Amino acid sequence: MSRDVLTLSRHVLQQFESFTAEAQDFSALLNRIALAGKMIARRLGQSGLIEDALGITGSINVQGEEQKQMDDYANRAFIRALEQTGLVCRLVSEEMKTPARLPENCSLSRLALLIDPLDGSSNIDANLTVGSIFSVLRPLENRPEADNQDLLQPGRNQLAAGYILYGPSTQLVYSIGKGVHSFTLDPSLGEFILSQSPIRTPERGSVYSLNEGYFCQWNEGIQNFVRYVHRRDGYTSRYSGALVADFHRILLQGGVYLYPGTQKKPEGKLRLMYEAAPLAFLAEQAGGVATTGTESILDIVPQSLHQRVPLIIGSRENVMEVLNCLQGSPSPHP
C-alpha cells in the first residue's frame, strides 16, 4: 500500500486535540451520516433495476415541491442511521415540515442535525450526480425550543458541515472548522478513506455556474455580470442542476456559483439552513466567500427553519467580480 489509509472516524478524532467525549460523539455522528450516505449510494446504484428508486411519490413536500421517491428514501435513511444513537436530538430536513425527535426523549443538550437529504433530485431520473448536505448545530440553551427558536442560529455557529456526493465515486466532504477534508468511499472496504486534505479553493477560477434560463427575471446587476462573462475571455459555463455538484467543482477548481433572487422571488430558491449555510461554512474554511450579494451567508440570523436565500459562492476574486457588477461598477475585478 502506497500511503496510509485514514478512515473518516479516525480523521475526525484526530481533528480534536484530545480524546474527549465530544471528539467521540463527533466521530460517531460523522460515522452515522456516512452510513446514511452508503445506504443512499447503494440505492442510487440500483436505479433502473428496482422499483421505487425512480419517479415521484405523489406527495408535495414542505417546500411545495414534488417529492421524488429518492427524496423520501434519503430522508428515511438519515432517520434510520441516527435513531436510537442518542447523538442527535432533532433532525431538521427539507422533506419534513417539523423536525423529527431522535429518539423522542433525548436530552436537549445533544446536537441538532439539519439536512437536505437529496440535493438535485431532478437529476435522478437522468442518472446524473446528486448529493446530501448536512449541518450540525448545538441548540441554544437560553432560547426556547418552542418554534425551534433555539435552532435559529447564524451559520457561523455551525459545529460541522459537509456533504456527500453521489457521482462516479461517492465522496464525503466535511469540516469541523479546521479546514475542509474529502473522503472517497472504497466499496470493497465499505469505508470512506481520506482522499484530499486540506482542500483550498483557488483565489480565482474559470467557471461560472448559474441557470441562465432565468436571465429575464434577474435584476440588472446579475444580468450585467452575465453580459460581462460573455464578453470576457477566460470564463466557461458549467451547470448541472444539483447545487452540491456544482459547488464541489468550484470548491476544488475555483469559480463562482450563483442562484440569485428574481423580481418575483427576491429570496431565491435555495434553503439557508441546510443548503446555503453549510456550503458557505465549507467555502470559507477553504478560503472562499459566500454572500447574498449584500451580506455574508454565515451572518444571517434565520427567521425560520425553511427560509430561502439568494446565494453567490466561490473563489474570492470571482465573487468580487459579481459584487462589483451588483454595485454597478463598470470595471469588475481585473
Ligand SMILES: O=P(O)(O)OC[C@H]1O[C@](O)(COP(=O)(O)O)[C@@H](O)[C@@H]1O
Ligand atoms: O432548476 P433550477 O431552478 O436551476 O434549480 C436547481 C437548484 O435547485 C436545487 O435542485 C434544489 O435542491 P433539491 O433537489 O434539494 O430541492 C439545487 O440543487 C439546484 O441548484
Ligand SMILES: [Mg+2]
Ligand atoms: Mg437541495
Ligand SMILES: [Mg+2]
Ligand atoms: Mg433536496
